[in-house]
Amino acid sequence: MTEPKKSGSGKMWGGRFSEGTAASVEAFSASIHYDSRLYKYDIAGSKAHAAMLASQGILTKEELATITDGLTAIEKEIDQGTFEFRRELEDIHMNIEKSLVERIGPAGAKLHSARSRNDQVALDFKMYLRDQCDTLILLLDDIRKAFVLLARKYLGNIMPGYTHMQRAQPVQIAHHMLAYYEMFSRDRERMVDCRKRLNLSPLGCAAMAGTGLPIDREQVAKALGFDGVTANSMDTSGDRDYAIEFTSDCTMIQLHLSRLSEELVLWSSQEFDFVNISDKFCTGSSIMPQKKNPDIPELIRGKSGRVVGSLMTLITLVKGLPLTYNRDLQEDKEPVFDTVDTVSASLSIMAELLENLSFNTTRMLDATKTGCITATDLADYLVLRNVPFREAHGIVGRAVAYCLEKGCELPDLTLEELASFSKEISKDVYEVLSVEGSVNSRISTGGTAIQRVEEAVTAAEKKLGIA
Numbered sequence: 001m002t003e004p005k006k007s008g009s010g011k012m013w014g015g016r017f018s019e020g021t022a023a024s025v026e027a028f029s030a031s032i033h034y035d036s037r038l039y040k041y042d043i044a045g046s047k048a049h050a051a052m053l054a055s056q057g058i059l060t061k062e063e064l065a066t067i068t069d070g071l072t073a074i075e076k077e078i079d080q081g082t083f084e085f086r087r088e089l090e091d092i093h094m095n096i097e098k099s100l101v102e103r104i105g106p107a108g109a110k111l112h113s114a115r116s117r118n119d120q121v122a123l124d125f126k127m128y129l130r131d132q133c134d135t136l137i138l139l140l141d142d143i144r145k146a147f148v149l150l151a152r153k154y155l156g157n158i159m160p161g162y163t164h165m166q167r168a169q170p171v172q173i174a175h176h177m178l179a180y181y182e183m184f185s186r187d188r189e190r191m192v193d194c195r196k197r198l199n200l201s202p203l204g205c206a207a208m209a210g211t212g213l214p215i216d217r218e219q220v221a222k223a224l225g226f227d228g229v230t231a232n233s234m235d236t237s238g239d240r241d242y243a244i245e246f247t248s249d250c251t252m253i254q255l256h257l258s259r260l261s262e263e264l265v266l267w268s269s270q271e272f273d274f275v276n277i278s279d280k281f282c283t284g285s286s287i288m289p290q291k292k293n294p295d296i297p298e299l300i301r302g303k304s305g306r307v308v309g310s311l312m313t314l315i316t317l318v319k320g321l322p323l324t325y326n327r328d329l330q331e332d333k334e335p336v337f338d339t340v341d342t343v344s345a346s347l348s349i350m351a352e353l354l355e356n357l358s359f360n361t362t363r364m365l366d367a368t369k370t371g372c373i374t375a376t377d378l379a380d381y382l383v384l385r386n387v388p389f390r391e392a393h394g395i396v397g398r399a400v401a402y403c404l405e406k407g408c409e410l411p412d413l414t415l416e417e418l419a420s421f422s423k424e425i426s427k428d429v430y431e432v433l434s435v436e437g438s439v440n441s442r443i444s445t446g447g448t449a450i451q452r453v454e455e456a457v458t459a460a461e462k463k464l465g466i467a
């Protein structure tokens with residue numbers, strides 16, 4: 001009798017192979033150096049899977065106990081940094097399973113019944129992303145809170161609002177802060193929504209067609225905190241919508257942070273001198289002793305490039321992939337991990353920076369005193385006196401040109417000068433030409449009048465539970 005041939009590669013899947021894997025291939029295809037991040041989810045998933053196999057009679061109670069203990073021991077070693085990850089075992093799933101088999105023998109080899117790495121990796125990834133959604137929601141709450149605190153602190157202080165980066169209309173600083181509060185509130189809603197949509201368990205779809213073994217997918221889903229199970233095994237095996245959606249939602253957060261960063265960079269320049277970013281968040285120059293650079297907003301602005309890049313990576317990864325699982329999908333993790341790290345760190349440091357930010361209110365108010373910033377108010381004044389808006393726009397335009405030529409502002413003009421542009425203009429015009437009058441006239445819903453903004457601050461405080 002001839003000896004049965006040994007599995008050539010020594011791999012867990014090596015049965016049909018007669019040659020070992022090339023070292024170059026092992027190096028090229030391994031993902032353990034980054035997917036080890038998923039170990040807790042992999043172990044929790046395996047424990048729930050094993051418990052289900054036991055209640056379905058596929059594992060004995062004793063086998064379940066040894067598997068559970070073995071997995072607990074492995075988790076402890078990984079926690080402590082003493083577990084030896086092996087590149088030749090490719091990924092986190094194989095590393096854990098192989099180690100389990102080495103520890104407990106045949107029972108360990110039964111764990112992978114009714115399961116494939118395809119549904120296993122989807123399970124781990126979804127559980128990981130679910131936690132990241134929760135963490136990001138908390139970080140978003142921190143930054144929303146920082147904006148509301150600033151809005152409350154500077155309620156009543158006025159600054160120029162800009163369009164085209166030109167002074168447009170005077171607004172409250174608080175109104176500007178609450179604009180960001182709204183942006184990050186939408187980001188929060190998106191995260192909640194993303195979590196809800198991804199929270200269906202893929203486990204039990206096996207490779208892609210389901211399994212003939214008598215499993216109970218719902219039991220596993222319930223044990224792992226899922227709202228239910230996915231409906232189609234083929235869809236599930238190749239689905240990465242949730243990773244793309246998550247990264248897209250993160251991209252939106254980073255874009256909002258980047259716009260804010262741009263404003264902070266501008267506002268902290270000597271040209272603007274609107275804000276003081278605490279020394280703790282700035283750095284100096286190695287050559288120019290006078291410099292205080294806003295590196296943190298700059299870095300956050302710069303890091304939006306990598307987040308957008310990750311989103312592009314994921315989208316491109318899935319484009320043109322036939323159903324169902326393809327190894328290409330292993331490339332989904334690094335961009336997601338990098339996005340999680342980048343966006344969490346950016347959100348958290350920006351919230352801290354905002355807590356240490358102060359506005360130069362005199363300088364900001366002064367900036368509203370030039371550039372005929374209340375011109376729209378003059379036009380509205382004429383509209384209330386029955387002048388068609390387009391005509392009023394022309395009248396005010398001519399008055400502005402006159403001011404520019406004279407080198408003065410609209411409120412500096414005498415009543416006689418103002419009335420020369422329209423007979424509808426009388427003494428009360430000066431009320432609308434004042435910056436305060438202008439701001440407080442904007443009482444439309446969502447407008448910058450003090451009473452509207454105060455209501456908005458109070459509503460936000462209530463939502464955040466800081467009232």
Ligand code: ARG
Nearest residue numbers: 031091117118121327329330
């Ligand atoms: N490491 C793989 C990944 O991340 C796990 C799934 C591998 N499945 C397979 N049939 N080779 O996608």
